[in-house]
Amino acid sequence: MLAFYRNIARLTRTASRLAGKKGTDLPGKVLRKVNDNVLTKLASNFDEIVFVTGTNGKTTTSNLIGHTLKCAGVDFINNFEGANMLDGIISTFAIQGKNNTKLAVIEIDEGSIKRVMKYITPTKFVINNFFRDQIDRFGEIDTLIATIGEQLEGKNIQLILNSDDPFVTRLSKYGEDNIYFGIAKEAYKFADFGISESKFCPNCGMELIYDHVHYSQLGFYRCSKCDFKHQDTKYEVSKASVEPFINMTINNGLKLETKLAGDYNIYNLLAAYSLLKELGLSEDKIKAGLESYSPINGRMQSISLPSGGRVLLNLAKNPAGLNASLAIANSIKDEINYLLVLNDNGADGFDISWIWDTDFNILADQNIKNIVCSGKRAKELALRLKYSEVNANVVVFENISEAVVKLKSYSEKYAIAIPNYTALVETQSELEK
Template sequence: MGLRLSIAIMAGKVTAIVSRIMGWKGSSLPGLVARKIYPRVLEELGKQPRLGVVIVTGTNGKTTTNNMLACMVSGSGYKILLNSEGANLITGVTAGFIKAASIKGKTNCDYALLEVDEASFPRVVNEVMPKVVIVTNFFRDQLDRYGELDTTISFVQKSLNGLMGNKKVTDQGVQLVLNADDPLVAQFQRKTGWPAVYYGLSGSGRVFSAGSYSREAKFCPFCGEALIYAYYHYSQLGLYNCPGCSYRRPDPDVEVSHLQSLPDGTDCLVRYSGGSTMLHIPTGGFYNVYNALAAFTAGQLLKLDPAQAAAALRQFSPAIGRMERFSYRGKPVMLNLVKNPTGFNESLSAVLSVPGQKDLFIAINDNDADGRDISWLWDVDFEILEDNHQSFGSFICSGQRAEEMAVRLKYAGVPGEKIFVAGDLGQAISRVLEGQGSFVYLLSTYTALWPVQKILLNQAEKGELDAHRMSSVS
């Protein structure tokens, strides 16, 4: 077994080198090759982290939450292993371990921090025993791949239920970190039996009296009655209770209040067991408050010093396509991933919150990783652009489904003379960069993200900007 493991690791590392030379992303291929040679490679490497494995799953925020937690854990002096580039299928998780392993099959880390795709969660936890599982939220995402939302939730729930029968897990226990504001997530403690700590936002944050354009959870997951909300933060996240049974928003163990948006991010007060601390989140956007809060809560389970974790978070830098910042001839340029209605709505909200004239680029692909069915675009609240189109100089639609994106904008009420279709990414990006606006925003689905980023690196300068930072949704 030792020789076969070593060969698998060596093959994975060589594949990674070849991928970089060829200019490929290559974040999953090394894992795929290694697993072909030795199917138990992840199982062998996954049991080696000295202090355990933390898994982040859910629809939005996995990459950002995992990387924020990595900042806090490494900043507290621990050695970590993580799949930092969003390769969250089982092959990408395997590739993360391959990268950190020696040829002899040894890893030297205290914690493995893994973001895991919801559909891959059952396979990963079958091979890697988690100490902590963070669940961020659940929204409709790639219906042709996941099916209905209930199916996605069942992937995670059934896997957690299955861990109850695994002696290796029950000996050490699994702790859940759950979003108290999402009724689809908060149910997991009761439905799985694992102990949980909850995080959430107080009513002093951004609140609405009515649900947003795309609200997922309308009914109680226990008795089926319609949930009653005192207020919403966005989508189905808010203060809820069920009139038909005892289900209600749990009181958070870690809670954020007193949010203040700043040019370089967000300041907030975090209350936790034993005290409170000010938290500076070095990236803007309401959604990132949840990401940071999930990471901070997990850090408390890992016994991180709160002040040290807060200080480490200040050094956080976003992953590729998550509020990635560029500058073109002094003009701020932002690149962000969009993949589902809720995330797209939050991105549009962030764009609209920036004063001044803007140019917007949207690249929609329909490859397997994006989801073949693009009907989800009709669930995005593009209608909000009709009353705000004056602040946009142009809307550039690109990617494999550029024409469909342009049609969606026209139906939303965006003036046709402001909509331009350019299927070629290079031409489209050049056009939006040369726009008359003071800011440029580029929104892209998965498979267009890396090509767009590569073109931007050739045309614009990468780096920090003083401009408003937009919200990450992944």
């Protein structure tokens, strides 16, 4: 029967791609019509199913894990194309699965956990961070975390948690033999954007006391009233630098020299390392995989421009993510250009008010020549920039193709393109033409 499901999925994907689509979700949709419980059937032979989630960085973390396992010659499946909702996950199990494959590493959309866990239960669950994101789809952070906790409770899942995030640590009571990771207090100085999520104790509601803040609500915290606090970490970044690629030391021992830029990726690298260690991979194999990984999926992806310059493409879909993306150019002294793309399709969340929570004043000290605003809500982006301290020529092209043509017409050596979720694929495609 498994062979039957796999054949249907592969035929459906082929047909979808012939029609010009990606074919990542449609096989899953079709299989659910055949058997609503198909995911349970497809996953029944796996010994280890790992879920990877978090508001920011889950795709990069999952791909870092997948790339390293592939380099090490491990047989596994992984939704590396980012199809992280139910139908995409079904497609991954159906198309990549073989009878002798026993390991699955699955990136999962945090809003889809309840739906997916109706059919399968992971053995390990990596949780990196929680930030406000698509409130009209997920609800407030407290609501989202409570829903996830309900799915974890009583399932004996080993949780691999970012101890620096109190929202993540809040889920520890639902796990079994939890593993914690984090960044040492003096390991690296993150930029302070002045925007923080709630810093109140999830147990008693008292304000958390912070001994050190990395950024937003991430840091070393404790409650003055109850025993809720930052947990001791098994895996810790003891030192890190970003110049512009990340070099970091873990547990005062393993040194990594990576091809990843963006200091927030320190957490993604550490989350990947923690999971790989718990899967039993040797440090030599982990080092070889993490150091050879180059992003190709719009997460800190470098693309050549016809002018001979380069554009750095990075997805951002909430205030924390956009702040981090805007800060990437702080170390660039040359004149640069920006392409900012904002859609408000269903997968993005219709509420774009979060752009007013983003600290666009980060751009004030950067050497910016032009900013191209694009997407369905390009005009709102331009308006938001008007109220910031940025000094640059701002133009609006709602059509993404026209916006990219405009960006490519500039002669500056560097550009940064920051699309949100549904704008990413088209922006990437146009830039790569």
